[in-house]
Amino acid sequence: MTRGGGTGRIGVVNAQVETVIDLDAIAHNVRVLREHAQGAAVMAVVKADGYNHGAVEVARAALGAGARELGVTTVAEGLALRAAGIDAPILCWLNTVDADYAAAVTADLEIGVSSLAQLRAVERGALTAGRPATVSLKVDTGLNRNGVSATEYPQVLRALRGLVDGDVVRLRAIFSHLAHADEPGHPMLDRQRERFVEAIALAKEYGLEPELTHLANSAATLTRPDLRFDMVRPGISVYGLSPIPELGQFGLKPAMTLQAEVALVKQVSAGEGVSYGHRWIAPRDTTIALIPAGYADGVFRSLSGRFDVWLGGARHRNVGRVCMDQFMVDLGDNAGGVREGDRAVLFGGGTGHPHALDWATTLDTIDYEVVCAPRGRAVRRYVGTGR
Structure with missing residues (x-):
């Protein structure tokens, strides 16, 4: 079977240059990750067209092997999965304030929120779509990329409380991302875990109870069981590449x-x-x-x-x-x-x-x-x- 993806054309045979993607390897890797997750759900990250492996095909293989959810960066990536008939939960977490949030709400995409301005943009999208938006709060616990800052977090929680009460928004999850996951013994991991737990606790003080919490990427899934929470969020390991090469392959197969x-x-x-x-x-x-x-x-x-x-x-x-x-x-x-x-x-x-x-x-x-x-x-x- 030859199919064009992000790097090819449909119907091309005998290509001079090709990437051969082994879907059995994808399924194997997801099963390895599920074993390490030890009961936590697995979100397979298929952003950037499945790390250039083909998001739709990887998503289907990962879900078939027991992944429960999918992660992407943008609304557009999530919409492409929906257009392919994938109905599993999909989280998109890196969008600008002028993204098409109404389309995301209509397609039942979960939207990662990293600022008050972004939450307000999602609110407008939900009102345009005429149905509640499903959001996850991404809190910054020390990576200092996207994610709600500690100073703005109380404002976001107050605004979110009002939107939840008004049935404009549903809070599904609180999550964060690690800065030193490829160094399993680094003290910053413990510090980020503490900050994450504090962020969850503060949300609960505002009456906001997340359905899920998740923090672990590939490296943490494989090496830090204390960071599992309710779900793990592996990316590169789904594709069979070790997130910590000096510690070996962890039984993963390159796809x-x-x-x-x-x-x-x-x-x-x-x-x-x-x-x-x-x-x-x-x-x-x-x-x-x-x-x-x-x-x-x-x-x-x-x-x-x-x-x-x-x-x-x-x-x-x-x-x-x-x-x-x-x-x-x-x-x-x-x-x-x-x-x-x-x-x-x-x-x-x-x-x-x-x-x-x-x-x-x-x-x-x-x-x-x-x-x-x-x-x-x-x-x-x-x-x-x-x-």
């Missing part, structure tokens, strides 16, 4: 493989340069494979000469600069018999394959950014059923 078809195999003589600027000179007579994927497709130019692909049953190093549309790898004597049409794995989860974390380490970033990178001509293809 994305980025691969490309070999377009050309050719001989290069000793002393000849390869690609722009001849940053690599062949030290011997060798064989070069040309891979038609470049920085327009999400292969970072800054990786030039610093990454391997899996091809012909072995790893081979990129040589020369990565170009907009292509890069080259050195096959040496081509003992694997690589030919045009063979598939090179740039990163994936198979034995021997380079891993997204390899790219991240080389680029001094995180593998979240790596899996979000494939784009342009990269076509998304799904394998497995997710059941």
Whole structure:
């Protein structure tokens, strides 16, 4: 089955560059996370088109494996899931004050509120829609990104109390986000937990009783059982990437493989340069494979000469600069018999394959950014059923 997602086109077959998404791996990872949640509900985060894996397909696989709810950033992302027929609870938590809250209310999306101004915008949306809005309060416990600040929190609670009494708004949850979850022993985690508990208690003083509370992301779900509360909210771990690589994989399976078809195999003589600027000179007579994927497709130019692909049953190093549309790898004597049409794995989860974390380490970033990178001509293809 080949389907276009955020990185492809419907009906494209034999794509030169593709991301292969294993829905069975998604389901496996959700089951692993449910085990760690130990009875707390699981919200699978499918923002940013499912971390570039395809939000709709990932959502279906995650829900089928026992996730109870879904998390996205924007109203538009939530509406796209509803349009695909997904009726599970969906929370969207990062919207501007001029977002289409009326559409969110009509579609029964849960709206994360981070300020008084935003609560008032949601109120207007509910009145326009002619039905109550379902909201969750996002409280800032120390990350200092979005979330109601400590100074504004009492004002938000007073206003929310009035809206709940007027049947304009329903309070569903109070939640927050962690700053140091990938450092399980960091004292800030305990401080944020204390602040979160205090925020919940203050809401109750205003007569506001949340149906749910949630704080834990992927890392906390896997390492800090004291931060579970009623629900956990894993993101990157759903896709099989460890949120704390130094502690291992936690039994997770990477769901994305980025691969490309070999377009050309050719001989290069000793002393000849390869690609722009001849940053690599062949030290011997060798064989070069040309891979038609470049920085327009999400292969970072800054990786030039610093990454391997899996091809012909072995790893081979990129040589020369990565170009907009292509890069080259050195096959040496081509003992694997690589030919045009063979598939090179740039990163994936198979034995021997380079891993997204390899790219991240080389680029001094995180593998979240790596899996979000494939784009342009990269076509998304799904394998497995997710059941």
